[in-house]
Amino acid sequence: MPWNAARRRIRLDQMARYNFKETEAKWQKTWAEKRCFNVEADPSRPKYYVLEMFPYPSGRIHMGHVRNYTLGDVVARYKKARGFNVLHPMGWDAFGLPAENAAIENKVHPAKWTYENIASMRTQLQGMGLSYDWEREIATCHPGYYRHEQKMFLDFHKAGLAYRKESWVNWDPVENTVLANEQVIDGKGWRSGAPVEKKLLSQWFLKITDYAEDLLQAIQTLDRWPDRVRLMQHNWIGRSEGARVFFPIAGRDEKLEVFTTRHDTLFGASFCAISPNHPLAGELAAGNPALVEFIAECNRIGTSEAAIETAEKKGFDTGLKAVHPLDPSWQVPIYVANFVLMEYGTGAIFGCPAHDQRDLDFARKYGLPVVPVVKPADAETVEIGDTAFPGEGVLFNSRFLDGLPVEEAKKVMAEKLTALGLGQTNISYRLRDWGVSRQRYWGCPIPFIHCGDCGIVPVPEADLPVELPEDVTFDAPGNPLDRHPSWKHVPCPTCGKPAQRETDTFDTFFESSWYFARFADARGETAFDRDKAGYWLSVDQYIGGIEHAVLHLLYSRFFMRALKHCGYTDVEEPFAGLLTQGMVCHETYKDPDGKWLFPSQVTKDSNGNNVMVDTGLPVTIGRSEKMSKSRKNVVDPVNIIGSYGADTARLFMLSDSPPERDLDWTDAGIDGAWRYLNRLYRLIDEPSAPLVAPGTQRPSSLGEKAAAAEKAIHKTIAGVSDDLDRFHFNKAVARIRELSNLLEGLNGTAADEAWALRQGLETLVRLIGPMVPHLAEELWLLLGHTTLLAETPWPEADPALLVDDSVTIAIQVNGKLRGTIDLPRDCPKEEAEQAALALPAVMQQLDGKAPRKVIVVPNRIVNIVG
RNA sequence: GCCCCUGUGGCGGAAUUGGUAGACGCGACAGACUCAAAAUCUGUUGUCUUAACAGGCGUGCUGGUUCGAGUCCGGCCAGGGGCACCA
Structure with missing residues (x-):
């Protein structure tokens, strides 16, 4: 029995005349019958495209x-x-892991589960009376949708925007399967509990980094986006200007290439460090079991950067020495260090402990020299204790750089390195290419075929779509596509010999990177009609959660540029306006044993105390937090809509x-x-x-x-x-x-x-x-x-x-309110001043003295300074 | 660690962007209606002093700019979020 059933009955009695159930159903039907919200592109009318982030069909709206x-x-x-002319569509972001989890746990096929969820969620949404053009509804798991992204991917490949390379995945050695980051809990697989390993796999990537500069620069044009989202994207792309510097390796014929933004501090170098995944580290490990163990230890941390970041900073001295580029007699040790990322810069750094805190910590730990080379402009020198000096200043201890300010020194150093062939200026981005391969069943098949003779061959366009097979099983570990008896076995399109389909599917961000364009032409034979998309796009107002501030929005921005490059459209920016909504929060409840309670399990007793409905035991109320199933502080919209x-x-x-702020449900x-x-x-x-x-x-x-x-x-x-x-x-x-x-x-x-x-x-x-x-x-x-x-x-x-004839003016004495007077709008300043000075409260404050100054702001305020 | 955001009554929040702090709502209290309750309606409601009239204080803390600061600037504190060994 719901806690508020009694109250609800009374309400319904009160509502005898306005029966919301009948009324809401009636108008929903009327709007649908009259096709009030079904629209067509009409260049003679101004358009407005409103889009809310489409939901994952979990089965119930929240x-x-x-x-x-x-x-x-x-x-x-x-x-x-x-x-x-308003376009307001709705669809389903229908591929993804939960459907596969349901398949494993409930023995239900992902397609059946997904389409049933869509059906029930559609009914729930329709009960809200939303003004959607339901004739444009799309589900991304439908071949009629994903066939177009297979074509796009072939076009991207032709354009050099899609390529394969090796990259690391989280590998569960017990389940023999790849784990998503969220499936790794404390370094262990969520089902098996086995320690997760890193494994190298050959995977597909999209060259988003080709657009790093453009994506960065164009943030400036997104003037109807929240500043903080623009800032987050700016930081995510992470452009940094620096230099690549070559350190010869003592006793070898090769050079170590490092990236630095502080080439001005090169004379303060005291070590070099390379990533555990740097080719040199791999080479050295071949004859060094201790190094093998160190690298293995680094790899046990997992692929998530969050895990790597919290690990203790450690280094392994390779015994190799790097020669200072500008002084052949100067050598520094080369370490393998767990904090150097192979993906950023060159996978190698030089350390200048005096002017970088992390380098300083590392130097102190391993007893390396600390030589300051930048000092405050007005100081003789600088002492480095446990705190580095990363700030602006003037170079010293630095030979030809002595006396130069930091920026100037960078320039001079870069010129010198370039002239000697020892380095060059370089711009690095934090942004990395987008890995789109997933070793999963419930996603869009990647349209390529692996042939032993011809290599990686695209599926001919005439053969698209590559559809998912329906007869798959989830009772064994690994990817069902890979295990399927026949699906992957096809002749090579080029030579006709037996070959195998790619069994990876796309990252589901692939689907959401262009769905807004599909809505412009949801039933078209091509991905979207150029003219229709040209009319409707960009989305005038996009609305959704802040959690998508970086990835989804950045991928979509990249996708439009890539599609433009491949001739699909002229539109570059998908979303002209963005509104990021806050979370819906609710108080949290716990029973005397500290277990979470649903709000529906809590009521007030006759004394106004919070107690459990069933047992009458007291309930502890916690602060309001984001509604989540784990904390049980959820209120089901279906119940609310049903009763109110x-x-x-x-x-x-x-x-x-x-x-944009969080909302407290009460x-x-x-x-x-x-x-x-x-x-x-x-x-x-x-x-x-x-x-x-x-x-x-x-x-x-x-x-x-x-x-x-x-x-x-x-x-x-x-x-x-x-x-x-x-x-x-x-x-x-x-x-x-x-x-x-x-x-x-x-x-x-x-x-x-x-x-x-x-x-x-x-x-x-x-x-x-x-x-x-x-x-x-x-x-x-x-x-x-x-x-x-x-x-x-x-x-x-x-x-x-809209304008009033008279206005109420505040009268202050020395900035404190002493009264108000009503005066005609725009009356002369003198008049306002006279009226203010005539106020008894003002005269009392002035105590007979003449005011020193009177400030009159027309129609607003008179401030008398005594 | 870095970056960003937010701190206003018992609560959610307003305040025309430097000009009457607390709109609107919730809650609470009092009253009307009712046998009674619910619903509804009316009033009061930042806080302190006061019987009242009045007045003091008040936008996280602390300095400053200004005739005037919730709003601008400096420093600090707290909460939330994002990112990260970024070289």
């Missing part, structure tokens, strides 16, 4: 979805009312909290939204006096209250419009409530106030329409209209009614 899709729906309906209706849930999502909050909707309904369904007819003429003159109401109506229109333009939904709700408070005070029998009341009610309904569309549609009907509110234009504010 509050994060409700918030996300409510925000998008308000924007879509508002823009439609403002006259735009979609409009109530939508209104609550919009009230109080601004969209019962009190949902009750508040519910009460307001009922009040609104009563205001129109049971007015204190019968409402005047629609279209009633404005009386030639209005009394004070009616005139004030008329102004308030127009100010509300202007204010709500502005709020919605800026996504200040919580402020829009507050303004709408203010207007309804005011309308409740009007006298419905006086002709002028009755007219103002109807104007006000109609405005209220139109303004709240995008937020609570079902109730608003019903009220629009009750107000006597025969048109659909969903097809009704947005109200317009009369600019003449």
